[in-house]
Amino acid sequence: MRVTWDRQQKKLVSPTRPLQHIKEVPPPTPSQAPTQPQREIQSKEQLIPASADLWLDKLLPYLAPAIRPLLVQTIKEKKLTPDSISEIRLRVGRPLNINCNNGDILLRNVTAEELLQTLHLMSECSIYAFEEEFRQGYLTLPGGYRVGLAGRVVLEGGKVKTIHPVSSINIRIARQLKGIGDAFLPHLLGSEESLFLSTLILSPPGGGKTTLLRDLVRQLSLGRPDLALPGMTVGLVDERSEIAASYRGIPQNDVGPRTDVLDGCPKSEGLLRLLRSLAPKVLATDEIGRMDDVRAVEEAMHCGVSLLATAHGHNYSDLDKRSGLRIMNQLGLFQRIIILSPRPQPGTLVAIYNEIGEKIN
Structure with a gap:
């Protein structure tokens, strides 16, 4: 299903029906993360526990609403930190995968709708504006998060034009180890x-x-x-x-x-x-x-x-x-x-x- 951003209605729509579960997702500015689709979660205060780190606060607005509380609950229960998590992977029809230092944590299956929502939030509701990034197979989010993409490759003239549909998203957790070069x-x-x-x-x-x-x-x-x-x-x-x-x-x-x-x-x-x-x-x-x-x-x-x-x-x-x-x-x-x-x-x-x-x- 093709979904586009309707600038007049300020919502995601398809040729056949609007996505009712997404009421309003205005594109973000460099200093402001995307507004969260208003569904189950009304505010970050409800969503993020007081002990959550800033890295999680920055990442959550780019994930589908139904995935956010599941991720927060797992991170809280397992006492995970950015140092212990290397990747978060979303694959359509397969488990949400949190890759940690001591192995993978597999949660419930990710739906096609959830992956599409995540993709639109990451691309600021305008996938076509990120055509070059899709051709290269990755996006970069504010905060330095790098997002790898996989799915069906579309060729043009024997070269990769884009990836459509996207069926896998790999979020690499951003971390910067300052001082690691001191001894070198x-x-x-x-x-x-x-x-x-x-x-x-x-x-x-x-x-x-x-x-x-x-x-x-x-x-x-x-x-x-x-x-x-x-x-x-x-x-x-x-x-x-x-x-x-x-x-x-x-x-x-x-x-x-x-x-x-x-x-x-x-x-x-x-x-x-x-x-x-x-x-x-x-x-x-x-x-x-x-x-x-x-x-x-x-x-x-x-x-x-x-x-x-x-x-x-x-x-x-x-x-x-x-x-x-x-x-x-x-x-x-x-x-x-x-x-x-x-x-x-x-x-x-x-x-x-x-x-x-x-x-x-």
């Missing part, structure tokens, strides 16, 4: 001419590389007086909105006072754009390794700009398994290579190498 940064500093050494963070999925990169960007931008490190202008290319978690162009995560963010731009193009237009001292981006990235990294180095980036890999030898990374490593473009492991917990340091492959930690 002293190993990444050089002379005054090149104060920050170009650094590649290598880890398997879930190893904490993006979390570390985010905090290093923040610290480089803010400065570390204890290390005689002044604040530096950082250019951040955030292709998939995972680092700064920008919403309408405004970073939701703290990436520092001197950081310029290019959100949603391909990495290789974004690095060159920032290099030519914003004169950064450090360029940062996530998950490099393609041949297109090599030229951008080389040009940055020739301009005297340091680079901070991440890539997938388990150990130092994995650098030879991808042509782009192999070339960058052979050219010595990264003066520091950090290897992380997800065990016993994400962000566990395995080793730090210099540009010739010597372990320095």
